[in-house]
Amino acid sequence: ALRKQNLEVPSGRIESRSREFTVLTETDLKTPEQFEALIIREIDNYPVRLRDVGRAEIGPERTRSTIRVDGLPATALGVVKQSTANTLEVANAVRAELPAILAALPQGMKFKIGTDRALFIEESLSAVYTTLIEAMALVVLVIFLFLRSFRATLIPALAVPVALTGSFLFMLIMGFSINVLTMLALVLAIGLVVDDAIVVLENIYRRVEEGMPPKQAALVGSGEIGFAILAMMVTLVAVFVPLSFLTGSTGRLFQEFALALVGAVLVSAFVALSLVPMLCSKLLKPTTHNRFYTVTEGWLQSLFKLYERMLRRALKLRPLVVLAGVIAAGASYFLLNALESELAPFEDRSDFVAMMITPEGSSLEYTEAQVYAMDEIIRSIPEVKTSFMVTSPGISRPAPINVGVGFVTLTDWSERTRTQFDITRELAPKLFALPGGLAFPINRASLGVGGFRETPVQFVIQGNTYEELEESVTKMMARAREYPGLVNLDTDLKLNKPQFKVTVNRDKAANVGVTIADIGRTLETLLGGREVTRFKRAGEQYEVIVKLADEDRTNPTDLTSIYVRGRGGELVQLSNLVGLRETVSPKELNHFDRLRAATIKANVAQGYALGEVLEFLETTAAEILPASSRIDFNGVSREFKKSSQGLAITFVLALAFVYLVLSAQFESFRGPLVILVCVPLAVSGALLALLLAGQTFNVYSQIGMMMLIGLITKNGILIVEFANQMQDQGIDKTEAVIRASALRLRPILMTSATMVLAAIPLALATGAGAESRHPIGWTIVGGLIIGSLLTLFVVPTAYTYLAGDRKPSQDSETEITDELPSSDGQII
Structure with missing residues (x-):
């Protein structure tokens, strides 16, 4: 009835000799009142309208999720940059639009930034700029202390900005951006640039002190040291070039770092053998030394x-x-x-993630209550600036409603005395003590590895059957709980999700003229909701969803109270055709590398490192898992293993390259x-x-x-x-x-x-x-x-x-x- 009576079709036009009219037939429905007045059937010439058997209302398409910001109900808008876009440019553009957005909001509504990842990048870059200036000042100071001459000190002081400018030009040609890693490379490049300049300057300066004219000293001194400068340049290039061939997420991140350093080394050698001798010939003068000298x-x-x-x-x-x-x-x-080993140290990003996982089968209202309890504890921390809580965020499919995620933003680094890690350490036992679910904070991984909710430990077990996997995971979880280096243990292999299994008696259904499709479609429509048509509102098109009212599907018996139409249009109660049995089922069945797999997830406890935790899990798996099982790693753990192996090989290759290059140079x-x-x-x-x-x-x-x-x-x-x-x-x-x-x-x-x-x-x-x-x-x-x-x-x-x-x-x-x-x- 809805599809037949809610449609929009073109009706043509009327043409006269001098005018033309477009014919618009209003056959679509636009308001809830029009939908409720819809005649869906006639019984004994009496129209049965939609309002007689149900109601129509405008509501959200997805109701199985809630959002709170600082404890108040809210709606969220996420801005995700494209893969090639610059994070800071996108963030600045969004901030520029905020005044217009605020002006367009209805009265009484507020707009607040819940989480902004660009803030950490901006502050990190600012800190690196400060480090760059500090490094330059210290380098110039040590040069003066050794040479005790303002003229001599001025030469490498001038060489540094010239070499850095050349490095920026190299980065521009290579298509690099100014980011934390490339700026870190330039901080280290200051020492490399000054090293080359010092070696040349010292050799020329020594000859000037011996009485040689500055110009001749510059020619003789630079010529004498030129081979050593070239040898050092080629050596450094041979070290850094292999870094640019690293694979994986970490390797791609450090490609720009390595090549930026290579550019700085090349420019440094050129400046040391060209600009520095020229400046020496002009600035160095034989002088009488002061008392300090x-x-x-x-x-x-x-x-x-x-x-x-x-x-x-x-x-x-x-x-x-x-x-x-x-x-x-x-x-x-x-x-x-x-030494303890890990992929990368966790950084104080001034934000962290809080997770809440309630038992399988928990309702949305129950999970929301637990998330609210977690939010109350978090907002009691004085350093918390914004608390952004999402119940059933829909970050995976099917979207579980027993999961809540909190994005917590702290006050600025300069406004607090405690680090992010001090705060999460304080929160961890408080959240873990919540009786309604498993709650814990997560510090986001560095280098952009892993999702915001991924824990550092991702230990994958592969097997032939899920029954075998369940046994293996149970043994591993038991041993892992005894190990103090692992906290907040969880696994994605959960076979305890409550479920009602409906069994159709096909003979009875056939006798009364009810098809299996009718039973399936009826249950799908009433219990799950079904999109049947669309309607327009304010120029936008929305879905029309038919489903059973929430209050009519709160008990298991509601399922059997549903009727279907049989032969001759007679209503048949569903309980006469189906059997209902309560069971449990897997929450999800996952594969890894095309094999049946389960993942054990955990955080690393304070005082332990990722490397030793993974070593414990590998040793334990070798002891207790059957021979048919295989192990692997995912997320941060996988990147840690790959990067460790890749960097070890690269280190050996760098040594080999350096040896070969020096062998060729020294013959x-x-x-x-x-x-x-x-x-x-x-x-x-x-x-x-x-x-x-x-x-x-x-x-x-x-x-x-x-x-x-x-x-x-x-x-x-x-x-x-x-x-x-x-x-x-x-x-x-x-x-x-x-x-x-x-x-x-x-x-x-x-x-x-x-x-x-x-x-x-x-x-x-x-x-x-x-x-x-x-x-x-x-x-x-x-x-x-x-x-x-x-x-x-x-x-x-x-x-x-x-x-x-x-x-x-x-x-x-x-x-x-x-x-x-x-x-x-x-x-x-």
Whole structure:
């Protein structure tokens, strides 16, 4: 009746000689009153209208969901950016439209932003900008302390912005955006840019101090150091390029980071060999030194003398130096095992998610009551700014009504003394104590990995049958509950959803002339709702849904009270044709990699890391699961496994690339081994720093490890290159490496100090996203400090063992004077 009497068809037109009229037949229904007046049947010439058997009303299409904002009923509008859109641009555009939206709202309604992910990105970028400025200031300061000349300090200070401008141009050509990772790359690039500039500047500055004219000093000094600069540039490029080929979500994120650093390294080498010598020729002047220079120069000369004496003694005890180096390098194995591992540290994003899961079969009203109780606890926290609660959010299909999600926004980072993690730790026991369901907070994963409601632990069990899976999951859940590192355990394999099973007696149905389709369609229409037609309102088209009133389907007996029409139009009560039985059924049956699967989900408890939790689950599965079962990982856990393996392979490849590149440059397979012996020493220092700072071994610290390959090999390149030059000039190998080490001590200390100071703002960062900057900062600080100190003794020792004897050139006697340190370590 609804379809026949609610339709819209074109009726043509009427044409006269001078005019034309369009004929519009109003055959559609527009208001609830018109629908209720609809005649659906005539009995004994008496019309039966819709209002006689039911009612028509305008209402929401989906009623199995509710929303509350700060405890008040609300409706929500989500803005989701396209995959290629910029988050900040979209957020700013939406904010610009808010005044117009507010003006258009009916009186009494309010508009509020429930959650805004762009705020964290904006604050993170602002914090990185601050770190960039801090790093530049510290780097310039350390250069001045070593050179004690404003003119000399000005040269690398000018080189940094020029090199960064070139890096931005490279990013523009590559199509990169300014984001947290590319800005982090530029913060680290400050140290790389200054390193190259310092090496060139120091060599030229030393010659100017010896009395050489600035222009000639710039030509001779840059030419002498040019090979080492190119070797360091190629080494760093060889380290970072493999990072750009990482796969997976994490790999794609770090492609821009790696290539931005590559661009900075290339521009840095170009600036160091072009702009820096030119500035040196114009700005450096032989001058009389001030009192500060005189006092500090004495300290530096004492340091140089002390180092040379210690190095000479160390080379007399070479086996002990080798043993100490082996012990220091071997310590990395024990330090790595002592560190907790995870994908990435959780960041204080000033928001978190709260989950509520009620028992299977819970009604919407029951779940809503539990979500409201959770909301009351959350809003009692003084740092909570906005509480946005959704009951049955419809984030999966079929949409479960026993799930509630809360999006909680905290006050600004500067307005609170507690971190997001302090707040969620306080909330966790309070929410868990709620008797009506399982409630817990979730800190969102970093790097955009996993959905907003996904827990870090996603352990997948695959089997042949769901019965086998149920047994396996039950055993694993029992063992997992005993392990203190897992909290808020849950699984997606739930076979306890209440269900009424309707069994049709086909013989009886056939006898009374009722088809199976009639029974199925009747139940579908009355209990589930069925779209039968459409109507227009205010220019929009809406569905007309037929269903049984909610109050008429509250008890199981309501199902059997339904009637269907049989032969001759007679009404037949459904209870005469069907049997009704209460059972349970699976909530959902999932597959993973085309195999039947179940997933165990959990949060990681405080004091534990994702790596050790997954290791426990793997060990437990190997002990108790049958041989036919398989295990896998999903979400954050899967990305953690993939990224760990990928970065380990990339680390090995980077070492191999560096070795091959250095072998080609030094035309030797033994020389690069001397340089690379410093890498395990730096790794041990980095791991020790991470352990002492309370950090974890994660993707950021692993990226820092790869950076160390290029950073620490710079020191070895300087020593080996100058030692080779001195051998070419006729000096004995041992004496050559001693003199080269003493000669290069100042640039080694300066470059190491500048890179360490560039990384300290990262290690001590505060504010939004600081947790992700800490690991890479501490990795570089610890690796460079300990690695550089050990390198000063281990590399010269390795050189005496591994480097070959080089034949002196014909004019060696005339080249070595006035540029080598004297036997007592004095720089001439």
